Amino acid sequence: MTQTASDSALSADGEQRRFASLDPRTGEVVAHHPIHTAAEVEDAVSSARDASAWWAGLGFEGRKTKLDAWRRVLSKRADEFVALISAETGKPADDSRVEIALVMDHLHWASRHAGRVLGKRRVSSGMLMFNHSATLEYRPLGVIGVIGPWNYPAHTPMGSISYALAAGNAVVFKPSEFTPGVGTFLASTFSEAVPEYPVFQVVTGFGETGAALCTSGVDKLAFTGSTRTGKKVMAACAATLTPVLVECGGKxxxxxxxxxxxxxxxxxxxxxxxxxxxxxxxxxxxxxxxxxxxxxxxxxxxxxxxxxxxxxxxxxxxxxxxxxxxxxxxxxxxxxxxxxxxxxxxxxxxxxxxxxxxxxxxxxxxxxxxxxxxxxxxxxxxxxxxxxxxxxxxxxxxxxxxxxxxxxxxxxxxxxxxxxxxxxxxxxxxxxxxxxPGLPFGGVGDSGFGRIHGEDGLREFAYPKAVTKQRFKALLNMTTFDRSSLAGKQMLRLARLLFGR
Missing domain, CATH: 3.40.309.10 (Aldehyde Dehydrogenase; Chain A, domain 2)
Structure with a gap:
């Protein structure tokens, strides 16, 4: 099953609607890509929803094995990737090489540390709830939408994609219209390593395609771009209470x-x-x-x-x-x-x-x-x-x-x-x-909010789940209507003794 969204976008006369990515150095066409419609974006998110259950079920070690395999594919095809990034952005080859090295480094860190950061762990239940055990874990959100920029078309969006995947989510990625080939390359190499389900898909197009991703039912949307566009993304996502991570400009x-x-x-x-x-x-x-x-x-x-x-x-x-x-x-x-x-x-x-x-x-x-x-x-x-x-x-x-x-x-x-x-x-x-990789990346003010990279970046794509379990009955049980008239006074007396000094 392919992990690149369908190329079936059609114009009114039945022709496939496509656009060209251009080499900014020469104006030459690098490749043509489909303009995915809102319906196709919704289909991609729907298939990602089904895939996310399988992906989450692999657990941290299972996902690490798959992500390590993807990293090896990226390493093997690095020269091809360098040429593509330079062709679509115009940047020197050495700059593209550095970008790919960072992609691999962050992917390795995310897959290696996800279990430690997000896995289930015990939490102290405190003196008042000593008869309960308490645990905390971070569960995947489901499907993450990512809208990426053109200036670092691999490294920047992979700051969301790597960490979202390591946390157990499926991803639908909309790359910039200036660098669609980079997004397509990332999705196609992922499908080489993980052919079973469409865990990571790409949709290409212009602003309309990105807007469709905002309202497609994703469980969170990560955006990198201008502050002006970031505000539009937030407004679109607000209609469905879709949480957002927004990394905007700087000075x-x-x-x-x-x-x-x-x-x-x-x-x-x-x-x-x-x-x-x-x-x-x-x-x-x-x-x-x-x-x-x-x-x-x-x-x-x-x-x-x-x-x-x-x-x-x-x-x-x-x-x-x-x-x-x-x-x-x-x-x-x-x-x-x-x-x-x-x-x-x-x-x-x-x-x-x-x-x-x-x-x-x-x-x-x-x-x-x-x-x-x-x-x-x-x-x-x-x-x-x-x-x-x-x-x-x-x-x-x-x-x-x-x-x-x-x-x-x-x-x-x-x-x-x-x-x-x-x-x-x-x-x-x-x-x-x-x-x-271990440091969070993000800003304040008009530079946006939320973080990619590091432990904070992993937690951005998961929700905390707290569980308590009663181990034995408490002498002072305040969670029943059968409690004695003195229970509340005794509970307060104990709290003042423990914490009032």
Whole structure:
């Protein structure tokens, strides 16, 4: 039984409705994919519902065996996967290789630790309920819908898919319309390892297909994308009280203290800002550097940025802007920063030549400009001077977003990290939290809520089930109408003796 949804979407004249995925570097067609209708999405969820019972019944060890087999298939076909990711996103092959390595690492962690995190365990019943035993376990929700992004089309959605599967759920995945082949590849490789039932399926299409998944009866929906679209997903899911996990945008800041390793900080700032052509939700878009070291830091950062070149050839440092409409947003933010008194240290409006954008480094940009307040999602960065690192933290916390951040300081990195209102912080590095499977990934504010990865990520796709069992009758039984008139007084007296001091 196939684990890829049917390709039977038809137009009014009976022709199959399809769309093309394009290589953003050349505009060439990579492949054609079906536009799945609402009815087909519902069919996929229905078949996943039947499959989920079998999958949950395998238990943690049974699922681990299957997921390990899938991981081996992904490893065996890694070169093919690298080529596909690069073709649909335009990113350099090495970036695709890193993404696949992260996919395998997280899949391994989720399957290995699911039993420990979610399995049945004893809980203390306390002094007042000492005659009862208590247990807690986390049960799978059933069918999880996942709507994924195009910037990291394998690693990001697999942060939900891997953990949902390890927790015992079936999954229906709607990849971005820019990277449908990546989703199809994931589903087809899963079916090689798990051919018995449609535990993991993919549906492809545009916004209508994603909207249909929201209202299809899934037991939870995990979404990664823009804050604007995330609000629409939440509204659609609210009609059926479908819980959601929402990972949206960011405007992440990097703080450079006076005692920072400036070479390392500048290299990290450029990597966080420019890698993947800046199309990283937790990428560095703002840098606040202490005035005392600002000149030296900026000099190093500018030299590094000038060496970075976009292109489609293997030697390029960054690829194209995958989503064409994002180019105008980048242009608007750069121009607004300059119009409001900011200065371009590297590049400028002429750096934007679709589908490529050369690195742009701005400074002295007002805090209320678009390049500071809104997600740019391109290879641009603002470097602003601040009197000290604490002022940088204050400015960083003014953002409506709160996804991730970075701090460079030899002596007080953790102290500064604690003050940042974000879900994740790297100290003396950037983005490292995303590569550690045991850490939760997610933010606050307009960056969304809920967590993928780690123990929290496993629990997102399960519900806690508490069970108590009476072992023997209690001397003071308050759960009967036959209790004595003194029982309540005696119970309160005991509670005050135990807990009132």
């Amino acid at each position: 992440d800041a990097l703080i450079v203290d006076t005692d920072a390793d400036l070479v390392a900080a500048a290299e990290a700032a450029m990597w966080g800002a420019v890698s993947n052509a800046g199309q990283t939700c937790a990428g560095v878009e703002r840098v606040y550097v202490a005035e005392e070291v600002a000149d030296e830091f900026i000099e190093i950062a500018v030299k590094r940025a000038l060496k970075l070149k976009p292109g489609g050839e293997p030697s390029a440092n960054l690829g194209p802007i995958t989503m064409p409409s994002q180019v105008e947003i980048i242009r608007e933010h750069v121009q607004d920063a300059l119009d409001r008194g900011g200065k371009a240290l590297v590049g400028g409006p002429d750096s934007i030549r679709p589908p490529y954008v050369e690195p742009v480094v701005l400074t002295d940009v007002p805090e209320d400009s678009l390049a500071i307040t809104e997600e740019t999602f391109g290879p641009t960065v603002v470097i602003n001077r601040v009197p000290n690192a604490l002022e940088g933290v204050r400015l960083a916390n003014q953002s409506k977003y709160g996804l991730g951040a970075a701090v460079f300081s030899r002596s007080r990195g953790e102290e500064l990290a604690r003050e940042l209102r974000v879900g994740m912080v790297s100290v003396n590095a950037v983005l490292t939290y995303a590569a550690i």
